[in-house]
Amino acid sequence: MENTFNKIIELDVAMKHFRDGMIIMFGGFGGIGTPPTLIDGILDNGYKDLTLIGNDAGFPHIGIGKVVSQGRAKKMIASHIGSNPVAGQLMTDGRMEVEFSPQGILAERIRAGGVGIPAILSDIGLDNDIVTGNKQTCIMGGKKYLVETALTANISIVFAKKADPYGNLVFDKSARNTNPLVAMAGDMTIAEVEEIVPLGSLDPDEIITPGVFVNYIVPSKGVNWKWAWE
Amino acid sequence: MGVEIRNRIAKRAAEEIKNGMIVNLGIGIPSLVPNHLPAGTNVMFHAENGITGMGPSPEKGKEDENLCNAGGFPVSIVKGASYCDSTIAFGMIRRGRVDMTILGSLEVSGKGDLANWIVPGKKVPGMGGAMELAQKAKKVIVLMNQTDKYGNPKIVDECTLPLTSARCVNMIITEMAVFQISSHGLTLTDLFTPYSINEVRAKTGCSFTIAENVRVIN
Numbered sequence: 001m002e003n004t005f006n007k008i009i010e011l012d013v014a015m016k017h018f019r020d021g022m023i024i025m026f027g028g029f030g031g032i033g034t035p036p037t038l039i040d041g042i043l044d045n046g047y048k049d050l051t052l053i054g055n056d057a058g059f060p061h062i063g064i065g066k067v068v069s070q071g072r073a074k075k076m077i078a079s080h081i082g083s084n085p086v087a088g089q090l091m092t093d094g095r096m097e098v099e100f101s102p103q104g105i106l107a108e109r110i111r112a113g114g115v116g117i118p119a120i121l122s123d124i125g126l127d128n129d130i131v132t133g134n135k136q137t138c139i140m141g142g143k144k145y146l147v148e149t150a151l152t153a154n155i156s157i158v159f160a161k162k163a164d165p166y167g168n169l170v171f172d173k174s175a176r177n178t179n180p181l182v183a184m185a186g187d188m189t190i191a192e193v194e195e196i197v198p199l200g201s202l203d204p205d206e207i208i209t210p211g212v213f214v215n216y217i218v219p220s221k222g223v224n225w226k227w228a229w230e
Numbered sequence: 231m232g233v234e235i236r237n238r239i240a241k242r243a244a245e246e247i248k249n250g251m252i253v254n255l256g257i258g259i260p261s262l263v264p265n266h267l268p269a270g271t272n273v274m275f276h277a278e279n280g281i282t283g284m285g286p287s288p289e290k291g292k293e294d295e296n297l298c299n300a301g302g303f304p305v306s307i308v309k310g311a312s313y314c315d316s317t318i319a320f321g322m323i324r325r326g327r328v329d330m331t332i333l334g335s336l337e338v339s340g341k342g343d344l345a346n347w348i349v350p351g352k353k354v355p356g357m358g359g360a361m362e363l364a365q366k367a368k369k370v371i372v373l374m375n376q377t378d379k380y381g382n383p384k385i386v387d388e389c390t391l392p393l394t395s396a397r398c399v400n401m402i403i404t405e406m407a408v409f410q411i412s413s414h415g416l417t418l419t420d421l422f423t424p425y426s427i428n429e430v431r432a433k434t435g436c437s438f439t440i441a442e443n444v445r446v447i448n
Contacts, residue, residue, distance in 0.1 A: 029279040029316070030302035032295065055316065056358070059302075082355025083302070091354060103278060103359035104320025111317050124324070125361045127396045130348075161296075171313075175296035177279045178316045208315075227295055229303050 001196050004165045008217045014190050015041045017155060017216075021074075022047070025110065025153035025186055026054040027179030030083060031063030033171070035159035035192035037221045039066055051075040053110070053151055055103065055178050057087035062225045071095065077151065079103035083228075100130060105148055107181055112150035114184025114213070121145035156186025159220070160209070163193040164200070167214025168207040176208065183209045190216045231259075231375060235405045238422065239373050241266040242403050242447065243332055246371060252276050252322070254363055256333030257301045259373045263332055274310070276328055278359040280319045283311025300359070323362045331367035333360065335374050335399075337389045340436035342399040342411040344372065345391035357394065364395035376404040376433045383435035385409070385416070406430050408445075409438060420445045 001008065018024075024042075028034030034054075042050075043066060052073045057080075058065030067073060069086040075097040081087040090096035101109065102124045112120050121138065123145055125131030136147040158179040161172035169191055171179055183189050191214045236259050244266035247253055254276045255261055264286065267273065275284040278300040285306035288294070293304035322328055335346040344364050347357040364370055377383055385402060402409045407430045408420035416438035418430065423446060431438075 029300070030298070032279070032298050032302065056356070078356060080356030080358040082353075082358070088354055098354075098356075100356045102357055102361040104316065104323060104362045107316035107320060124365060125357070125395075127393045128357075128361070130392065131357075131361070172296040173294065173313055174277070174279050174281050174298055176313055176315055180315045181317060223295065227302070229293065229298075 001198065002165060004199055005167070007167050007215065008165060008196060011037060011041050011218055014038065014216055014218045015045050017188060017190070018042060018045065018047050020047055021049045022155060023051040023053065023153045025151070025156040025182050026052065026064050027158040027177065027182040028058070028063050029055050029174070029177035031058040031065065031225070033159050033175035033177050033179050034058065034063035035157050035220065036223045036225065038157045038190060038192050038218060039064065040224070042067055042072070043070060048072045049074045051077070053077045053153055054182070055079055055106065057081035057084035059083050059228055060086045062227065068096070075099070077101060077106070079106050102131060107178055109148050109151045110178065110181045110185045113152035114181055117150055119147050119149045122148045151185060153186045154188065156182045156189040158183045158189065158191050160191050160193045162195045162197055162202065163191055163214070163217045164197055164202050164211070165217070166199060167191060167211030167217055168202055169193070169209035169211070169214060170202060170206055171208055180209045184213045188215045189213055190218060192218045192220045194220050194222070231405060237262060237266070238447070239403050239405060242408060242420065243371055243373055246330065246369070246401070247271065247273055251329040252282070252327060254278070254323070254328050254331045254367065256331070258334045260332040260334065276319070276322060278316070278319050280314045280316060281305070281307065281311065282314070282322070283308045320359065320362055323359070324366045326366060326368060328363070328367045330369045330371065331363040332371045332373060333363065335372045335384070337384055337386055337391050338372050338374070338399050338402055339386055339389050340411070340416040340438065342397045343389050344370070344394045344399050345389040347394045348392050350392065360394050364398045369401070370399045371401045371403065372399050373403050376406045376430070383433050386435035406433065415439065417441050418444065420447055423448050
């Protein structure tokens, strides 16, 4: 494959961009659509004290759950951690801070970060102290709203079905989920892909994430965990 | 709760689904609801992870790891289905396009307050998409046991657990009865055999009125 834009790199090269203490945003929903090869890279290279931002904590042995279970995260921003009991234990023991955000609002905060909007206004969770916290509020049209701040990350990691050398991405069914949003919100975005296809072979109409948001493309070694339903 | 009772609850909930609706189902008993829809009902089942038009579970061996519901279990799709990202999936909810959500709960108050996302100090799963669904779906139906495992009523005067959303529940279906919730409070509309209204009253933590014609369901 011609590496026209020098975006296609090997895993070990990609891993040189990571640091301890980084903010990492990950695509995926219950592990589906979370990049397995990059997750293993983070584990194998020993990165720690990470702040992880994404939909959920996966399962103990699935998706981002593998990173969480090994105690590599100091903080997580997610909508739920219920499917990963290890995450709950770390939170209860005070070894990992967890900030909960309602799922759709979390997705919008990530999207806002990705499209250069500093915050959004939301009326979700106004009845709940855990959501309202110390957030600013504002009144618009006589109604109260929470100011939900945008989220960005040092590195975003996403999982796609196909990429061309420019980094244009196509996702697979429900594995799309948060990936197109996460892809936009990283200062650097690394896409793990199942297949790299020649430039010009993707129909521009089918591309979900334009390659402008993707800095690097890493070939996937495939999912190596057993799903909860298997 | 036995499979038969779970199915009886699911079957009653299925009656609320009308042709053309967009419906979001929670995990547990709500996931049984589609099995009880009359053939030919055109419903689009919505999932928070970006599927509109979910179909039944695939046969064993035909699962697709990238086609799963919000609980992470393999599903299929129906004709006319579409995929979208998480912001669009929740946009559908907040914009009022989702006609109904059917979910489980830990507590519901007689005013329709829903508490189903956290037990402080014990269970800290996070709210997931429950707040958006409870607050913005046009109709919220709760399927749950009449009492908790200690025998305490789950329908209460005031929720003791942190709220998912206030005054959002329209209907509760338990193994004993069906309740409607309006601005006038809680009304018992259906009774499952073999229970009596007095038995239901003894296991309900708040007062309720009784509909004129209570339907008895076998």
